[in-house]
Amino acid sequence: MKPIPEPSRRRLVTLAALLSQQQTEKITSVTIASLTGWSQSVIRRDIALLELRAGVSNGYRVSQLHDAICEALHIGTASEPVSTSQAGMKSSAAESRLEGSGTKGSRALAHKCCIVGLGRLGAALLEASIFERSPFRVVAGFDASVNRTEVLRSTFPLYPLSQLESVIAREGIEYALLAVPDASAQITADRLAKSGIKGIVNYTGAVLTAPLPVENVAPVTALTNLLSQS
Amino acid sequence: MKPIPEPSRRRLVTLAALLSQQQTEKITSVTIASLTGWSQSVIRRDIALLELRAGVSNGYRVSQLHDAICEALHIGTASEPVSTSQAGMKSSAAESRLEGSGTKGSRALAHKCCIVGLGRLGAALLEASIFERSPFRVVAGFDASVNRTEVLRSTFPLYPLSQLESVIAREGIEYALLAVPDASAQITADRLAKSGIKGIVNYTGAVLTAPLPVENVAPVTALTNLLSQS
């Protein structure tokens, strides 16, 4: 399968999330269009990229489409469709079509993440429910203040910042959520990069310079993006 | 000035933030390239869109470029360049060029925002420092639990969710940071849309259907975007 272009990829990420909150069994591109605001053309093209040739005549099977996206995007543990009481045994084993390219990696381990900086914002991310039913698992938190790492409660261990490199290496952590004070953002990002982290979600107001993908989600950045969209 | 295309706009938002944390007086496209990872071509094109024909031969004046971006993006109160002691009276009145399209709106009031949902994450956004020196000002917080709205401390008033519509109208609030539980996200988004809000920053895991721009910044969404970028 050829590499999926960036705009399509981002839409597919959203589409996967949308599918997992969908109740119906089937869905058409026109429904997706009304739910997301994207054009039908673009939706059909995006889905065509999956090379799942299964959506004939009356829409796509929600679960099948969802799984196909997760596979194409290399999302290991997929966020399962929401199960409200009525769901039944709908698709627990989503009949893998003949041409299936070996879906064995599907139950793969979740991607390991860590939270760096446990101020108010970082501490808020400790909430376990956020990552439930997602392909990610937070396995460590870090803060410069030993006080915080000892007082805060979480389902995974918290470490002093000095152990950043060693814990990342030991646990094989892939992604970091960065929520340190702006002033130490760049230095910390440098340390993360050197530790072999694959990507950073940046909650700080600082613009990071790093040799790896950074997703900026600082409140001010997000608002500014909206602002100039008028 | 013609409308700025979306990819350029997003880069310019980041560039503005980068400039405001810059210490030097001048900057060249090659420096920006090394700091951001974007190509020189794209940077020069983006800046050319500003029609600020002022960057001859040895780079751009940081403050001037910053102001030009803020103007083009309709950012009222710009985030000022960081003032480390040495900054001096650099550019407090950024010589508005002759052709200037009437920069009178420049000292306009900050854009008003509100935080909807004051759980751990929403409450973390109450931190005033986050929005300091930004073109945004949070003027209200909302939560379904009166307990929370009464116990939490902030520099602006907190209201029960029932007053959402009335307060938004009265205060003329433009943007909302949505941090309610996933289950009530869509309903709340509908209320926000009806209240005339111009854009939503979505911290929930839910995919929103709304007739206005939504910026998705849920941790899982951000991580997934990174993930499939390998």
Add this chain to the structure above:
DNA sequence: CGGTGTGAATGCTTTCACAGCC
């Protein structure tokens, strides 16, 4: 030189429009 600004060319994405299928 080292740097910007910009036509022209390239490469991507989106849209159109229609064949094919249920």
Add this chain to the structure above:
DNA sequence: GGCTGTGAAAGCATTCACACCG
């Protein structure tokens, strides 16, 4: 009829390459 999948066209964004400037 309603819907998908896909060539072909149109529309955008990025890169190239070079004139021009301090």
